[in-house]
Amino acid sequence: MAEASAVVLPPPPDIVRCASVELVVTDLAAARRFWVDVLGLVVTSESDDVIHLRTFEEFIHHNLVLREGPVAAAAAISYRVREPADLDRAEAFFAALGCRVERRPDGFAEGFGDTVRVEDPLGFPLELFHDAEHVERLAWAYDRQGTAPLVRLDHVNQVVPHVPSGRTYLEALGFRVTEDIQDADGVTYAAWLRRKPTVHDVALTGGDGPRLHHVAFATRESHHVTALCDRLGALRRSDCIERGPGRHGVSNAFYLYLRDPDGHRVEIYTQDYWTGDPDNPVVTWDVHDNQRRDWWGNPVVPSWYTEASPVLDLSGSVRPLVTRHEAGEMDVTIGADGFSYTRPPGGSGDVDGAEGFKLGTQL
Numbered sequence: 001m002a003e004a005s006a007v008v009l010p011p012p013p014d015i016v017r018c019a020s021v022e023l024v025v026t027d028l029a030a031a032r033r034f035w036v037d038v039l040g041l042v043v044t045s046e047s048d049d050v051i052h053l054r055t056f057e058e059f060i061h062h063n064l065v066l067r068e069g070p071v072a073a074a075a076a077i078s079y080r081v082r083e084p085a086d087l088d089r090a091e092a093f094f095a096a097l098g099c100r101v102e103r104r105p106d107g108f109a110e111g112f113g114d115t116v117r118v119e120d121p122l123g124f125p126l127e128l129f130h131d132a133e134h135v136e137r138l139a140w141a142y143d144r145q146g147t148a149p150l151v152r153l154d155h156v157n158q159v160v161p162h163v164p165s166g167r168t169y170l171e172a173l174g175f176r177v178t179e180d181i182q183d184a185d186g187v188t189y190a191a192w193l194r195r196k197p198t199v200h201d202v203a204l205t206g207g208d209g210p211r212l213h214h215v216a217f218a219t220r221e222s223h224h225v226t227a228l229c230d231r232l233g234a235l236r237r238s239d240c241i242e243r244g245p246g247r248h249g250v251s252n253a254f255y256l257y258l259r260d261p262d263g264h265r266v267e268i269y270t271q272d273y274w275t276g277d278p279d280n281p282v283v284t285w286d287v288h289d290n291q292r293r294d295w296w297g298n299p300v301v302p303s304w305y306t307e308a309s310p311v312l313d314l315s316g317s318v319r320p321l322v323t324r325h326e327a328g329e330m331d332v333t334i335g336a337d338g339f340s341y342t343r344p345p346g347g348s349g350d351v352d353g354a355e356g357f358k359l360g361t362q363l
């Protein structure tokens with residue numbers, strides 16, 4: 001497979017947004033109880049082995065496919081493109097990169113039309129589509145919206161061994177970086193890239209990959225996130241809370257991370273910011289800034305750095321992992337952020353110039 005920076009590429013498809021994810025789950029009934037009964041996603045259609053779900057502001061057929069299978073994994077990450085001709089562009093673009101490309105005029109999933117599926121340069125099962133069945137948009141159906149209405153799919157987060165080469169490929173595909181995490185030696189630990197005018201459609205987290213770190217659904221307000229935590233407590237399902245609730249440094253969003261019965265991670269996310277101006281400034285965080293991942297300085301639990309879902313190739317086999325050779329974020333911040341600074345060294349901290357470290361016993 002060619003490096004995106006090493007070949008002259010044809011014009012990329014015009015990607016509008018990240019629109020759907022297909023997850024393989026080992027117990028469809030248990031997954032339904034989590035994604036529908038607890039989180040409140042709307043069932044567009046369901047059968048014995050597959051459920052198509054959507055969010056309340058969505059008008060195309062689905063934002064999430066749960067398909068029962070033997071191994072929990074991510075089977076597709078789907079982006080909507082602007083026009084049908086973008087599928088021809090997608091075929092040519094990924095063929096020029098030497099990727100495995102398949103196209104189905106009737107789609108790979110119910111409710112989507114002509115679709116191109118690719119084993120992309122990062123090893124992820126990428127799906128590009130335009131035509132999609134329109135279904136009822138339930139944005140005003142407040143009588144059906146529960147504790148924390150999930151209103152749209154916001155982004156995916158992908159674990160990759162080398163973030164800079166992932167950034168180069170995605171920039172060739174038309175994405176733009178909005179934020180990243182680096183160290184003084186220029187190692188990049190994570191990056192956030194967008195097509196839609198918010199912080200990201202896709203984030204790259206450095207680690208052994210390809211793996212899907214999470215899919216994120218947006219809710220409207222931060223109080224919906226805390227209300228979901230209260231609901232999980234009442235349901236005695238607080239064990240599915242992995243990280244948060246909290247306020248991110250990167251993205252400035254309010255967040256909560258949950259794990260579904262198969263361990264697939266989902267983020268409930270709200271209130272990031274506009275990035276649609278052509279001169280939107282990139283925000284770069286120091287990996288030792290303890291407020292980068294949680295603005296209040298709360299530590300990141302180790303499993304958030306180490307665990308993620310495997311991904312499938314176009315034949316349905318689990319992709320083998322490529323090892324990350326650069327430093328790992330959890331390593332360089334000594335455990336789960338317990339010893340990074342809150343005030344930059346020699347910075348303008350308002351407390352006797354001290355760098356500021358967490359007190360007490362940290363994770």
Ligand SMILES: O=C1C=CC(S(=O)(=O)O)=CC1(O)O
Binds near residue numbers: 248249251
């Ligand atoms: O969506 C996100 C926004 C910010 C962060 S971070 O933990 O603040 O870096 C993680 C995240 O990628 O899930």
Ligand SMILES: [Fe+2]
Binds near residue numbers: 157
């Ligand atoms: Fe996220």
